[in-house]
Amino acid sequence: MEGLKVSKLNLTIYIHPSKSNQVSQAVLRELSSMLFTYSEIADGVVLAYDINSLDTCAKILPGVFPYVGVKLKVNFLLFSPKPNTLLEGKVVKITQEFIHVVVLGFSAAVIAEKDIREEFVCKMKKGQEVYASRSNKRHVIKVGTMIRFSVKSFDEEILHVYGSLIPDHTGSIYWLDKNLEVVSRTGRSEKKRRIEPERIILEQDTVDGELSNLDISQKRTNSKKQKHRQES
Incomplete structure (x- = not known):
C-alpha cells in the first residue's frame, strides 16, 4: 500500500528540569505522545518510532524554568497519503x-x-x-x-x-488481484503460442543445417511420391 514511508529525523526533545534524572523515560514519553497524531516536522501521522542515537550531553536552556534539550536521531514510520496515491x-x-x-x-x-x-x-x-x-x-x-x-x-x-x-x-x-492474475496467465499463454512456431523452425534449421526452403520443399515432394508408389 502506498502512503507509508520511513523518515529519519534529527530532533531535540525539551524536558522539564524535574525529569532531568530520568532523561530516557522522559524522551520516550514525549515520542509516545506523538503516536497517531500528525507531525508537521515529520510531514505525516506517526505510527511508530525507533531511536537510533541519544545524546547523553543534554543542554540546559536559559530561562525561568531552564528546560533540558536532548538531541536524538529517530526513524519514524509515517502515514502520509498524498493525492492520487x-x-x-x-x-x-x-x-x-x-x-x-x-x-x-x-x-x-x-x-x-x-x-x-x-x-x-x-x-x-x-x-x-x-x-x-x-x-x-x-x-x-x-x-x-x-x-x-x-x-x-x-x-x-x-x-x-x-x-x-x-x-x-x-x-x-x-x-x-485475481483478475490481474488471470490476465497475466492469459498473456503468458498467448506469448508461448507465438513463440512455439519460431522455436520449431529454429530446431528444423538446426537439424537440416543450411538447407534452403527450396530443398526442404523438394524433400517433402519426394517423400510424398515415394509414399504414393508404395501404396500402389
Whole structure:
C-alpha cells in the first residue's frame, strides 16, 4: 500500500528540569505522545518510532524554568497519503451516497457517490446495500470488503481521507488481484503460442543445417511420391 514511508529525523526533545534524572523515560514519553497524531516536522501521522542515537550531553536552556534539550536521531514510520496515491482499507458502511472505509484501523475514509465510476451501481443484495459492477457480476463491494482506492485529499487535523474509485485499477482487492492474475496467465499463454512456431523452425534449421526452403520443399515432394508408389 502506498502512503507509508520511513523518515529519519534529527530532533531535540525539551524536558522539564524535574525529569532531568530520568532523561530516557522522559524522551520516550514525549515520542509516545506523538503516536497517531500528525507531525508537521515529520510531514505525516506517526505510527511508530525507533531511536537510533541519544545524546547523553543534554543542554540546559536559559530561562525561568531552564528546560533540558536532548538531541536524538529517530526513524519514524509515517502515514502520509498524498493525492492520487493508492490506499487500502476495509469497508464498514455503504449507503447510496457514500462508501465508508477504515484504513490501518485508525483513519476514517469516505468515498462519495460522485467519486465512484459509472461501472458500479448501488443496489440491495441479501438485505444490505452493495456496489456491484455492471461489467463483471463478481466484482462486488460490500461491508467487510477490502478495497483499493485513490486519495483525493487528506484532512490532517482529524486524520480523515477523501477517496475515489474513479481509476480502473481501484475496487475490491480480491477481485483486482485475481483478475490481474488471470490476465497475466492469459498473456503468458498467448506469448508461448507465438513463440512455439519460431522455436520449431529454429530446431528444423538446426537439424537440416543450411538447407534452403527450396530443398526442404523438394524433400517433402519426394517423400510424398515415394509414399504414393508404395501404396500402389
